[in-house]
Amino acid sequence: MQPVARVGILGTGSYLPEHEVTNEALVERVTDTTPEWISRKTLIGARRFAAPDEATSDLAVKAAVAALDRAGIAADRLDYLILSTSTPDSPQPPTASLVQHAIGAHRAAAFDINVVCAGFVFGLALADGLVAARPDAVVLVVAADVYSRILDFDDRRSAILFGDGAGAAVVGAVPHPYGLVDVELVSRGDAHELIHIKAGGSRLPASAETVADGDHFFRMDGRGVRDFVLAGVPPVLADLLKRAGVTADDVDHFVPHQANGVMVGELVEAAGLRGARTHLVLDRYGNTGSASAAIALDAAARAGDLHDGELVLLAGFGGGMSVGAALLRWYGGQGVSGGS
Secondary structure, eight states, rough: OOOEEEEEEEEEEEEOOOOOOOOHHHHSSSSSHHHHHHHHHOOOOOEOOOTTOOOOOHHHHHHHHHHHHTTOOOOOGGGGEEEEEESSSSSOOOOOHHHHHHOOTTOOOOEEEOOOHHHHHHHHHHHHHHHHSSTOEEEEEEEEEGGGGGGOOOOOHHHBBEEEEEEEEEEEOOOOEEEEEEEEEOOGGGGGEEEOOOOSSSOOOOHHHHHHHTTTOOOOOHHHHHHHHHHHHHHHHHHHHHHOOGGGGOOOEEEEEOOHHHHHHHHHTTTTTTTEOOOOOOHHHEEEEEEEHHHHHHHHTTTOOOTTOOOOEEEEEEEEEEEEEEEEEEOOTTOOOOOO
């Protein structure tokens, strides 16, 4: 009997807006800080901001097209399109519908998910289930955020971290033993207040008062988030690896959410992943929300850093609070699957 095929990544893509904002440029807008302080606290040196006429869907479309091109699959071959974002173009319709229309994925069922910065890994988990249920299905998972539109530049704790960007992965059946080995998803609603936007929903609709009070800005308890990540993420990774029958020493590549370079370094130590190669792009792109792990994965793939059969551990964590981890054996046959 032939081994059952797994679900894996057939191609990756990403897009970063052209406008680069260095730390030196950012301190002209953010009060009470210096370029040196930002770099020391975060290891971020620059980030990209979307142009005035660019929305989340525009970034998502470009990342999607890049991933489809790398996979060698036409958009009209897609069966599902999952878009992770916490900065949609508008409350309705789903931003995924706009992306579907723009790329010509007319056969694809398209929908949004919002798990903030854990969204790319949650999207991969959903894609895994969809392809497992229908092995011939092809899924496009896109993660895109435009945080520059929701930042309070008077709040240096959050304004220095974020940039805009999009990443994508085409997901489908791959030969055994490649593909997703296992995933682990965790939500901690008791910690939901660590990251939030107060107004703009059904509990506190937009009004002149909410705008004047700055209630539509992104808010984050940075110290609380750090404590949550360092206490909560390593056990999730350990559970995933144990269930997969491997150890941290077996992991070849670690691709984390690009939250803060200093914190990611602490996470690597806490999770015992010093032997893995940690892939970071935050030095030049900052924290791009749910897109960050997808962008880092695409950068590693396109640089030729990921080799056939190597174990790659993805980790996302963000508002909710939510944690997603995925272990996959890298499929070196990307771009040879064809499609029309």
